[in-house]
Amino acid sequence: MRHRKKFNHLGRKTAHRKAMLSNMASSLILHKRISTTTAKAKALKMYVEPLISKSKVDSTHSRRIVFGYLKQKEAVTELFREVSPKITNRNGGYTRILKTGNRLGDNAEMCIVELVDFNETYTSEKKSAVKKSTRRKRGGAKKADVATEVKAEEATDATEEVTKKEDK
Structure with a gap:
């Protein structure tokens, strides 16, 4: 059979x-x-x-x-x-x-x-992706530096306002 x-x-x-x-x-x-x-x-x-x-x-x-x-x-x-x-x-x-x-x-x-x-993709845990900076020809780094400077100035302005309010 x-x-x-x-x-x-x-x-x-x-x-x-x-x-x-x-x-x-x-x-x-x-x-x-x-x-x-x-x-x-x-x-x-x-x-x-x-x-x-x-x-x-x-x-x-x-x-x-x-x-x-x-x-x-x-x-x-x-x-x-x-x-x-x-x-x-x-x-x-x-x-x-x-x-x-x-x-x-x-x-x-x-x-x-x-x-x-x-x-x-199924077995490993999600790893934190490290951002790779891309290199550009025309002043990409300069713009990034300007942006960080602007943020730093805004942060100092905000801390100055907080200290002025605390002084009053």
């Missing part, structure tokens, strides 16, 4: 599909974000999340199992050194799929697949 054996074959033979998913998973681990079609992204999510769960236990056995799927030594070392320490507290859902619209050529639905803990 073939109960519960349904998944997307992506229009490819078994060997081609496994090689494609292996390459996509390695690219995702190395680059932390890739752009692909939605169907491939969903298949990739089912393929890569168990591998990321395996990487939580850093043993020779789990490294060999993951290498059997990824077939790239650099991707395996990146997974065990960089990715697994960040996801130790997470129980699942290591990837995020963000839909980006349709592709112009064939109108295929495109998306971005990324590792959840490596997106700085």
Whole structure:
């Protein structure tokens, strides 16, 4: 019986599909974000999340199992050194799929697949933006100096008025 054996074959033979998913998973681990079609992204999510769960236990056995799927030594070392320490507290859902619209050529639905803990816009707190001064040719600095002098004069005038009122 073939109960519960349904998944997307992506229009490819078994060997081609496994090689494609292996390459996509390695690219995702190395680059932390890739752009692909939605169907491939969903298949990739089912393929890569168990591998990321395996990487939580850093043993020779789990490294060999993951290498059997990824077939790239650099991707395996990146997974065990960089990715697994960040996801130790997470129980699942290591990837995020963000839909980006349709592709112009064939109108295929495109998306971005990324590792959840490596997106700085969602994970990090808002940092205070340091304003970078722009350099202008014509007296931009002079105008700024004049503006600060005017503000300083207004502040001294205001303090003089306050002291005059207190004296009365």
